[in-house]
Amino acid sequence: MTRPTRRLEVVPLLGFDEAVRRVRAEARALDPVTVPLDEAYGRVLAETVVAPHPVPPFSCSTVDGFAVRADDVRSASPERPVELPVRGEVMAGDRGEVAIGDGEAARIMTGAPVPPGADAIVMLEWTSWDLDRVRVERSVSAGSFIRPRGEDLSAGDRILEPGHRLGPAEQGVLASIGRRKVSVFPPPRVAVLTTGDELLDPEEELVPGKIRDSNRWTLAGQVREAGGVLLDLGAGRDDRSVLRDRVERSRAADVLLTSGGVSVGDRDRMQEVLESVGFRTIFWRVASSPGKPLLFGRLGQTLVFGLPGNPVSSMVAFEAFVRPTLRRLQGDPRPERPRRRAEVMGEITGPANRRHFARVRVTSQAEGLVVREVEPRGSGNLRSMIRANGLAILPEGVERVRSGDEVEVLLLGTPD
Numbered sequence: 143m144t145r146p147t148r149r150l151e152v153v154p155l156l157g158f159d160e161a162v163r164r165v166r167a168e169a170r171a172l173d174p175v176t177v178p179l180d181e182a183y184g185r186v187l188a189e190t191v192v193a194p195h196p197v198p199p200f201s202c203s204t205v206d207g208f209a210v211r212a213d214d215v216r217s218a219s220p221e222r223p224v225e226l227p228v229r230g231e232v233m234a235g236d237r238g239e240v241a242i243g244d245g246e247a248a249r250i251m252t253g254a255p256v257p258p259g260a261d262a263i264v265m266l267e268w269t270s271w272d273l274d275r276v277r278v279e280r281s282v283s284a285g286s287f288i289r290p291r292g293e294d295l296s297a298g299d300r301i302l303e304p305g306h307r308l309g310p311a312e313q314g315v316l317a318s319i320g321r322r323k324v325s326v327f328p329p330p331r332v333a334v335l336t337t338g339d340e341l342l343d344p345e346e347e348l349v350p351g352k353i354r355d356s357n358r359w360t361l362a363g364q365v366r367e368a369g370g371v372l373l374d375l376g377a378g379r380d381d382r383s384v385l386r387d388r389v390e391r392s393r394a395a396d397v398l399l400t401s402g403g404v405s406v407g408d409r410d411r412m413q414e415v416l417e418s419v420g421f422r423t424i425f426w427r428v429a430s431s432p433g434k435p436l437l438f439g440r441l442g443q444t445l446v447f448g449l450p451g452n453p454v455s456s457m458v459a460f461e462a463f464v465r466p467t468l469r470r471l472q473g474d475p476r477p478e479r480p481r482r483r484a485e486v487m488g489e490i491t492g493p494a495n496r497r498h499f500a501r502v503r504v505t506s507q508a509e510g511l512v513v514r515e516v517e518p519r520g521s522g523n524l525r526s527m528i529r530a531n532g533l534a535i536l537p538e539g540v541e542r543v544r545s546g547d548e549v550e551v552l553l554l555g556t557p558d
Protein backbone atom coordinates (compact mmCIF):
# COMPACT_ATOMS: atom_id res chain seq x y z
CA MET A 143 0.00 0.00 0.00
CA THR A 144 1.39 3.40 -0.91
CA ARG A 145 0.97 6.27 1.47
CA PRO A 146 -0.71 9.31 0.05
CA THR A 147 1.71 12.13 -0.62
CA ARG A 148 0.78 15.75 -0.81
CA ARG A 149 2.45 18.19 -3.05
CA LEU A 150 2.24 21.95 -2.79
CA GLU A 151 0.95 23.50 -5.95
CA VAL A 152 1.23 27.23 -6.19
CA VAL A 153 1.00 29.67 -8.99
CA PRO A 154 4.27 31.03 -10.36
CA LEU A 155 5.43 34.46 -9.19
CA LEU A 156 4.27 37.44 -11.20
CA GLY A 157 7.01 39.86 -12.28
CA PHE A 158 7.24 42.87 -9.97
CA ASP A 159 6.80 45.49 -12.70
CA GLU A 160 3.84 43.64 -14.17
CA ALA A 161 2.23 43.51 -10.72
CA VAL A 162 2.72 47.28 -10.35
CA ARG A 163 1.17 47.79 -13.79
CA ARG A 164 -1.88 45.71 -12.91
CA VAL A 165 -2.44 47.59 -9.66
CA ARG A 166 -2.00 50.93 -11.39
CA ALA A 167 -4.56 49.99 -14.03
CA GLU A 168 -7.20 49.65 -11.29
CA ALA A 169 -6.37 52.83 -9.39
CA ARG A 170 -8.29 55.81 -10.73
CA ALA A 171 -8.94 58.99 -8.77
CA LEU A 172 -12.19 58.93 -6.78
CA ASP A 173 -15.06 61.21 -7.82
CA PRO A 174 -14.41 64.79 -6.68
CA VAL A 175 -16.39 66.32 -3.83
CA THR A 176 -16.95 69.94 -2.86
CA VAL A 177 -15.72 70.71 0.64
CA PRO A 178 -15.49 73.83 2.82
CA LEU A 179 -12.08 75.48 2.78
CA ASP A 180 -11.29 74.30 6.30
CA GLU A 181 -11.59 70.68 5.18
CA ALA A 182 -9.49 71.16 2.07
CA TYR A 183 -6.08 71.03 3.67
CA GLY A 184 -3.92 68.27 2.20
CA ARG A 185 -6.45 67.35 -0.47
CA VAL A 186 -5.73 67.44 -4.20
CA LEU A 187 -7.63 70.01 -6.19
CA ALA A 188 -10.13 68.74 -8.77
CA GLU A 189 -10.93 72.08 -10.42
CA THR A 190 -9.25 75.09 -12.01
CA VAL A 191 -9.29 78.07 -9.66
CA VAL A 192 -9.62 81.52 -11.27
CA ALA A 193 -9.27 84.79 -9.38
CA PRO A 194 -12.62 86.64 -9.41
CA HIS A 195 -11.02 89.92 -8.33
CA PRO A 196 -7.55 91.41 -8.02
CA VAL A 197 -5.40 90.89 -4.93
CA PRO A 198 -4.76 93.25 -3.32
CA PRO A 199 -8.13 94.68 -4.32
CA PHE A 200 -6.85 98.28 -4.02
CA SER A 201 -3.46 100.01 -4.09
CA CYS A 202 -2.14 100.24 -0.57
CA SER A 203 0.80 101.57 1.36
CA THR A 204 3.63 99.18 2.27
CA VAL A 205 4.91 101.41 5.10
CA ASP A 206 3.73 103.78 7.79
CA GLY A 207 4.29 107.32 6.57
CA PHE A 208 2.72 110.06 4.48
CA ALA A 209 0.94 109.84 1.17
CA VAL A 210 2.15 112.59 -1.17
CA ARG A 211 2.54 113.48 -4.82
CA ALA A 212 6.10 112.65 -5.85
CA ASP A 213 6.31 115.90 -7.82
CA ASP A 214 5.68 117.97 -4.69
CA VAL A 215 8.65 116.53 -2.78
CA ARG A 216 11.14 116.30 -5.65
CA SER A 217 13.48 118.84 -4.08
CA ALA A 218 13.21 117.52 -0.50
CA SER A 219 16.42 116.80 1.43
CA PRO A 220 17.40 116.70 5.14
CA GLU A 221 18.86 120.20 4.78
CA ARG A 222 15.90 121.58 2.81
CA PRO A 223 12.76 119.69 3.79
CA VAL A 224 9.50 120.31 1.97
CA GLU A 225 6.64 121.19 4.27
CA LEU A 226 3.13 120.03 3.38
CA PRO A 227 -0.24 120.40 5.12
CA VAL A 228 -1.69 117.07 6.37
CA ARG A 229 -5.25 116.55 5.11
CA GLY A 230 -6.15 113.64 7.36
CA GLU A 231 -5.12 110.08 8.08
CA VAL A 232 -5.84 106.73 6.50
CA MET A 233 -5.77 103.56 8.59
CA ALA A 234 -5.70 99.96 7.40
CA GLY A 235 -9.33 99.02 6.82
CA ASP A 236 -10.47 102.57 6.01
CA ARG A 237 -12.66 102.95 2.98
CA GLY A 238 -10.49 105.68 1.46
CA GLU A 239 -12.50 108.80 2.17
CA VAL A 240 -9.44 111.02 2.46
CA ALA A 241 -8.11 112.55 -0.77
CA ILE A 242 -5.25 114.95 -1.30
CA GLY A 243 -4.69 117.77 -3.75
CA ASP A 244 -1.58 119.54 -5.11
CA GLY A 245 0.92 120.32 -2.35
CA GLU A 246 -0.88 118.23 0.27
CA ALA A 247 -0.15 115.08 2.27
CA ALA A 248 -2.08 112.51 4.32
CA ARG A 249 -0.88 110.35 7.18
CA ILE A 250 -1.08 106.70 6.11
CA MET A 251 -0.52 103.30 7.75
CA THR A 252 0.75 100.03 6.28
CA GLY A 253 -2.04 98.31 4.35
CA ALA A 254 -4.23 101.42 4.13
CA PRO A 255 -5.61 102.43 0.72
CA VAL A 256 -3.59 105.09 -1.05
CA PRO A 257 -5.77 108.24 -1.07
CA PRO A 258 -6.86 109.60 -4.43
CA GLY A 259 -4.45 112.30 -5.55
CA ALA A 260 -1.38 110.65 -3.97
CA ASP A 261 1.12 108.70 -6.08
CA ALA A 262 3.87 107.91 -3.54
CA ILE A 263 4.43 107.27 0.14
CA VAL A 264 7.21 108.80 2.22
CA MET A 265 8.34 106.62 5.13
CA LEU A 266 7.74 108.02 8.58
CA GLU A 267 11.50 107.81 9.23
CA TRP A 268 12.13 110.41 6.50
CA THR A 269 9.78 112.98 7.97
CA SER A 270 9.08 115.06 11.00
CA TRP A 271 5.53 116.11 11.73
CA ASP A 272 3.00 117.58 14.04
CA LEU A 273 -0.78 117.46 13.97
CA ASP A 274 -1.41 119.12 10.65
CA ARG A 275 1.97 119.63 8.96
CA VAL A 276 4.68 117.28 7.76
CA ARG A 277 8.25 118.08 6.79
CA VAL A 278 9.48 115.67 4.14
CA GLU A 279 13.25 115.18 4.17
CA ARG A 280 13.70 113.01 1.09
CA SER A 281 12.38 112.86 -2.41
CA VAL A 282 10.48 109.79 -3.61
CA SER A 283 9.61 108.62 -7.09
CA ALA A 284 6.04 107.98 -8.19
CA GLY A 285 4.87 104.57 -6.97
CA SER A 286 7.32 104.38 -4.07
CA PHE A 287 6.09 102.21 -1.17
CA ILE A 288 2.82 101.56 -2.94
CA ARG A 289 1.69 97.99 -3.47
CA PRO A 290 -0.42 98.34 -6.59
CA ARG A 291 -3.89 96.82 -6.95
CA GLY A 292 -3.59 93.33 -8.45
CA GLU A 293 0.13 92.98 -7.70
CA ASP A 294 -0.37 89.43 -6.42
CA LEU A 295 -3.32 88.34 -8.56
CA SER A 296 -5.23 89.92 -11.42
CA ALA A 297 -8.93 89.22 -11.94
CA GLY A 298 -9.15 86.25 -14.30
CA ASP A 299 -5.76 84.78 -13.40
CA ARG A 300 -5.70 80.97 -13.41
CA ILE A 301 -4.17 80.39 -10.02
CA LEU A 302 -4.37 76.65 -9.46
CA GLU A 303 -4.95 73.69 -11.75
CA PRO A 304 -6.46 70.27 -11.01
CA GLY A 305 -3.90 67.94 -9.46
CA HIS A 306 -2.45 70.57 -7.17
CA ARG A 307 -2.19 69.55 -3.52
CA LEU A 308 -3.57 72.16 -1.14
CA GLY A 309 -1.12 73.26 1.54
CA PRO A 310 -1.04 76.32 3.77
CA ALA A 311 -0.16 78.77 0.95
CA GLU A 312 -2.92 77.40 -1.28
CA GLN A 313 -5.48 77.71 1.51
CA GLY A 314 -4.38 81.29 2.13
CA VAL A 315 -4.60 82.20 -1.55
CA LEU A 316 -8.06 80.61 -1.82
CA ALA A 317 -9.16 82.62 1.20
CA SER A 318 -7.69 85.79 -0.34
CA ILE A 319 -10.06 85.43 -3.29
CA GLY A 320 -13.04 84.69 -1.09
CA ARG A 321 -13.37 80.95 -1.79
CA ARG A 322 -15.34 79.17 0.89
CA LYS A 323 -15.69 75.87 -0.95
CA VAL A 324 -13.44 73.99 -3.27
CA SER A 325 -13.66 70.83 -5.35
CA VAL A 326 -11.15 68.19 -4.28
CA PHE A 327 -10.57 64.46 -4.51
CA PRO A 328 -11.78 62.79 -1.32
CA PRO A 329 -9.56 60.67 0.88
CA PRO A 330 -9.97 56.95 0.20
CA ARG A 331 -11.78 54.96 2.87
CA VAL A 332 -9.53 52.07 3.76
CA ALA A 333 -10.77 49.04 5.69
CA VAL A 334 -8.12 47.09 7.58
CA LEU A 335 -8.65 43.48 8.66
CA THR A 336 -5.92 41.48 10.37
CA THR A 337 -6.27 37.72 10.57
CA GLY A 338 -4.74 34.94 12.60
CA ASP A 339 -5.72 32.58 15.43
CA GLU A 340 -2.57 33.63 17.25
CA LEU A 341 -3.40 37.34 17.48
CA LEU A 342 -4.08 39.25 20.67
CA ASP A 343 -5.02 42.87 21.24
CA PRO A 344 -2.51 45.00 23.18
CA GLU A 345 -4.64 44.86 26.33
CA GLU A 346 -5.03 41.07 26.31
CA GLU A 347 -2.83 38.90 28.48
CA LEU A 348 0.02 37.16 26.71
CA VAL A 349 -0.59 33.40 26.79
CA PRO A 350 1.47 30.57 25.29
CA GLY A 351 1.30 30.38 21.51
CA LYS A 352 -0.13 33.83 21.07
CA ILE A 353 1.42 37.06 19.88
CA ARG A 354 0.10 40.54 19.82
CA ASP A 355 -1.39 41.91 16.63
CA SER A 356 1.00 44.59 15.43
CA ASN A 357 -0.07 44.83 11.79
CA ARG A 358 -3.39 46.35 12.71
CA TRP A 359 -1.48 49.27 14.19
CA THR A 360 1.23 49.64 11.59
CA LEU A 361 -1.38 49.48 8.84
CA ALA A 362 -3.57 52.03 10.60
CA GLY A 363 -0.61 54.39 10.74
CA GLN A 364 0.40 53.74 7.17
CA VAL A 365 -3.15 54.38 5.97
CA ARG A 366 -3.27 57.67 7.82
CA GLU A 367 0.16 58.73 6.64
CA ALA A 368 -0.92 58.04 3.06
CA GLY A 369 -3.97 60.28 3.53
CA GLY A 370 -6.59 57.54 3.84
CA VAL A 371 -9.50 57.34 6.26
CA LEU A 372 -9.32 54.21 8.38
CA LEU A 373 -12.17 51.75 8.81
CA ASP A 374 -10.87 49.33 11.45
CA LEU A 375 -12.37 45.86 11.03
CA GLY A 376 -10.37 44.46 13.95
CA ALA A 377 -8.62 41.10 14.08
CA GLY A 378 -10.43 38.02 12.78
CA ARG A 379 -9.78 34.40 13.57
CA ASP A 380 -8.74 32.07 10.78
CA ASP A 381 -12.31 30.92 10.43
CA ARG A 382 -14.18 31.13 7.15
CA SER A 383 -17.43 32.50 8.50
CA VAL A 384 -15.73 35.02 10.81
CA LEU A 385 -13.58 36.29 7.98
CA ARG A 386 -16.50 36.37 5.54
CA ASP A 387 -18.50 38.54 7.95
CA ARG A 388 -15.63 40.97 8.39
CA VAL A 389 -14.97 41.17 4.67
CA GLU A 390 -18.64 41.95 4.05
CA ARG A 391 -18.26 44.99 6.28
CA SER A 392 -15.68 46.46 3.92
CA ARG A 393 -18.12 46.89 1.04
CA ALA A 394 -18.42 50.64 1.51
CA ALA A 395 -14.65 51.08 1.57
CA ASP A 396 -12.63 52.09 -1.46
CA VAL A 397 -9.84 49.76 -0.41
CA LEU A 398 -9.69 46.66 1.79
CA LEU A 399 -6.38 45.65 3.31
CA THR A 400 -6.21 42.21 4.83
CA SER A 401 -3.21 40.97 6.74
CA GLY A 402 -2.11 37.33 6.90
CA GLY A 403 -3.60 34.16 5.57
CA VAL A 404 -2.42 34.59 1.99
CA SER A 405 0.48 32.17 2.10
CA VAL A 406 0.27 28.40 1.58
CA GLY A 407 -0.38 27.27 5.17
CA ASP A 408 -3.35 25.09 6.06
CA ARG A 409 -5.19 28.02 7.56
CA ASP A 410 -4.34 30.55 4.89
CA ARG A 411 -7.90 31.11 3.78
CA MET A 412 -8.06 34.72 2.74
CA GLN A 413 -8.28 34.18 -0.99
CA GLU A 414 -10.87 31.43 -0.65
CA VAL A 415 -13.00 33.54 1.70
CA LEU A 416 -12.75 36.58 -0.53
CA GLU A 417 -13.64 34.59 -3.63
CA SER A 418 -16.67 33.12 -1.86
CA VAL A 419 -18.16 36.63 -1.64
CA GLY A 420 -17.38 37.67 -5.20
CA PHE A 421 -13.74 38.73 -5.13
CA ARG A 422 -11.99 38.62 -8.49
CA THR A 423 -8.28 37.78 -8.19
CA ILE A 424 -6.04 39.90 -10.39
CA PHE A 425 -2.86 38.34 -9.11
CA TRP A 426 -1.49 36.29 -6.24
CA ARG A 427 2.23 35.97 -5.51
CA VAL A 428 4.72 38.50 -6.79
CA ALA A 429 8.48 38.32 -7.39
CA SER A 430 9.02 40.63 -4.44
CA SER A 431 11.11 40.30 -1.31
CA PRO A 432 9.67 40.70 1.20
CA GLY A 433 6.00 40.50 0.25
CA LYS A 434 5.92 37.47 -2.05
CA PRO A 435 2.45 36.11 -1.16
CA LEU A 436 0.68 39.41 -1.98
CA LEU A 437 -2.88 38.96 -3.23
CA PHE A 438 -4.60 41.64 -5.28
CA GLY A 439 -8.00 41.98 -6.86
CA ARG A 440 -11.43 43.53 -6.75
CA LEU A 441 -14.49 42.97 -4.63
CA GLY A 442 -17.12 45.00 -6.45
CA GLN A 443 -15.93 48.61 -6.26
CA THR A 444 -13.42 47.83 -3.54
CA LEU A 445 -9.75 47.26 -4.35
CA VAL A 446 -8.41 44.48 -2.17
CA PHE A 447 -4.82 43.89 -1.12
CA GLY A 448 -4.19 40.66 0.76
CA LEU A 449 -0.98 41.54 2.55
CA PRO A 450 1.34 38.93 4.04
CA GLY A 451 1.26 38.54 7.82
CA ASN A 452 4.91 39.05 8.58
CA PRO A 453 5.07 42.54 10.06
CA VAL A 454 7.88 43.82 7.86
CA SER A 455 6.50 42.15 4.74
CA SER A 456 3.18 43.80 5.42
CA MET A 457 4.77 47.24 5.78
CA VAL A 458 6.98 46.87 2.74
CA ALA A 459 4.19 45.50 0.55
CA PHE A 460 2.11 48.48 1.67
CA GLU A 461 4.89 50.85 0.59
CA ALA A 462 5.42 49.12 -2.73
CA PHE A 463 1.80 48.67 -3.79
CA VAL A 464 -0.75 50.21 -1.46
CA ARG A 465 0.62 53.66 -0.71
CA PRO A 466 0.97 54.73 -4.36
CA THR A 467 -2.56 53.40 -4.92
CA LEU A 468 -4.00 55.42 -2.05
CA ARG A 469 -2.26 58.51 -3.44
CA ARG A 470 -3.66 57.86 -6.91
CA LEU A 471 -7.19 57.51 -5.53
CA GLN A 472 -6.69 60.99 -4.01
CA GLY A 473 -5.78 62.37 -7.42
CA ASP A 474 -2.14 62.86 -6.48
CA PRO A 475 -0.18 63.43 -9.70
CA ARG A 476 3.01 62.36 -7.88
CA PRO A 477 1.89 59.33 -5.93
CA GLU A 478 5.33 57.77 -5.44
CA ARG A 479 7.81 58.32 -2.66
CA PRO A 480 10.94 60.14 -3.79
CA ARG A 481 13.68 57.89 -5.19
CA ARG A 482 17.35 58.74 -5.03
CA ARG A 483 20.67 57.18 -5.90
CA ALA A 484 22.76 56.31 -2.87
CA GLU A 485 26.08 54.73 -2.08
CA VAL A 486 26.12 51.48 -0.15
CA MET A 487 28.09 51.09 3.07
CA GLY A 488 28.63 47.50 4.15
CA GLU A 489 26.84 44.79 2.27
CA ILE A 490 23.21 44.17 1.29
CA THR A 491 21.99 40.85 -0.05
CA GLY A 492 18.67 39.72 -1.48
CA PRO A 493 17.19 36.68 -3.20
CA ALA A 494 17.83 36.05 -6.89
CA ASN A 495 15.14 36.96 -9.40
CA ARG A 496 12.97 38.95 -7.06
CA ARG A 497 12.79 42.71 -6.46
CA HIS A 498 14.33 43.11 -3.02
CA PHE A 499 13.58 45.98 -0.65
CA ALA A 500 16.20 46.29 2.06
CA ARG A 501 15.48 48.37 5.15
CA VAL A 502 18.19 50.97 5.33
CA ARG A 503 19.27 54.01 7.26
CA VAL A 504 19.88 56.83 4.80
CA THR A 505 22.35 59.55 5.68
CA SER A 506 23.16 62.64 3.73
CA GLN A 507 26.89 63.25 3.33
CA ALA A 508 28.93 65.76 1.37
CA GLU A 509 29.31 63.33 -1.56
CA GLY A 510 25.61 62.42 -1.58
CA LEU A 511 23.35 59.90 0.11
CA VAL A 512 24.74 56.83 1.83
CA VAL A 513 22.72 53.78 2.87
CA ARG A 514 23.47 51.08 5.40
CA GLU A 515 21.25 48.11 6.09
CA VAL A 516 19.31 48.07 9.34
CA GLU A 517 19.50 44.92 11.48
CA PRO A 518 18.14 42.41 12.26
CA ARG A 519 17.05 41.48 8.76
CA GLY A 520 14.28 38.88 9.22
CA SER A 521 10.86 39.98 7.99
CA GLY A 522 9.33 39.42 11.43
CA ASN A 523 11.57 42.04 13.03
CA LEU A 524 9.38 45.07 13.10
CA ARG A 525 11.74 47.02 15.33
CA SER A 526 14.07 47.39 12.36
CA MET A 527 11.43 49.59 10.73
CA ILE A 528 11.85 52.12 13.51
CA ARG A 529 15.43 52.68 12.36
CA ALA A 530 14.77 52.44 8.65
CA ASN A 531 14.14 55.70 6.80
CA GLY A 532 14.53 54.19 3.37
CA LEU A 533 14.13 51.05 1.30
CA ALA A 534 17.11 50.23 -0.89
CA ILE A 535 16.07 48.45 -4.06
CA LEU A 536 18.03 45.49 -5.37
CA PRO A 537 16.66 44.70 -8.82
CA GLU A 538 15.96 41.19 -10.04
CA GLY A 539 19.26 39.49 -10.82
CA VAL A 540 21.23 41.49 -8.26
CA GLU A 541 21.87 39.33 -5.22
CA ARG A 542 24.53 41.38 -3.52
CA VAL A 543 25.79 44.95 -3.35
CA ARG A 544 28.87 46.09 -1.45
CA SER A 545 30.46 49.24 -0.07
CA GLY A 546 30.93 51.75 -2.85
CA ASP A 547 28.19 50.30 -5.08
CA GLU A 548 25.24 52.50 -6.02
CA VAL A 549 21.64 51.58 -5.34
CA GLU A 550 18.30 53.24 -5.79
CA VAL A 551 16.60 54.08 -2.50
CA LEU A 552 12.99 54.89 -1.76
CA LEU A 553 12.95 57.64 0.86
CA LEU A 554 10.48 56.91 3.66
CA GLY A 555 11.69 59.84 5.73
CA THR A 556 14.23 62.61 5.75
CA PRO A 557 17.84 61.36 5.53
CA ASP A 558 19.98 62.04 8.61
Ligand code: AMP
Nearest residue numbers: 336338355356357402403405450451452
Ligand atom coordinates in the same frame (compact mmCIF):
# COMPACT_ATOMS: atom_id res chain seq x y z
P1 AMP B 1 0.64 34.52 7.80
O1 AMP B 1 0.88 35.43 6.65
O2 AMP B 1 -0.76 34.57 8.32
O3 AMP B 1 1.10 33.13 7.49
O4 AMP B 1 1.59 35.04 8.97
C1 AMP B 1 2.97 35.08 8.81
C2 AMP B 1 3.65 35.42 10.11
O5 AMP B 1 3.28 36.72 10.51
C3 AMP B 1 3.28 34.52 11.26
O6 AMP B 1 4.42 34.34 12.06
C4 AMP B 1 2.22 35.29 12.00
O7 AMP B 1 2.14 34.93 13.34
C5 AMP B 1 2.70 36.69 11.81
N1 AMP B 1 1.55 37.61 11.81
C6 AMP B 1 0.44 37.46 11.08
N2 AMP B 1 -0.42 38.46 11.30
C7 AMP B 1 0.19 39.28 12.20
C8 AMP B 1 -0.20 40.48 12.84
N3 AMP B 1 -1.38 41.06 12.56
N4 AMP B 1 0.65 41.04 13.71
C9 AMP B 1 1.85 40.48 13.97
N5 AMP B 1 2.25 39.34 13.39
C10 AMP B 1 1.45 38.73 12.53
Ligand code: MG
Nearest residue numbers: 338402403451
Ligand atom coordinates in the same frame (compact mmCIF):
# COMPACT_ATOMS: atom_id res chain seq x y z
MG1 MG C 1 -1.88 33.52 9.63
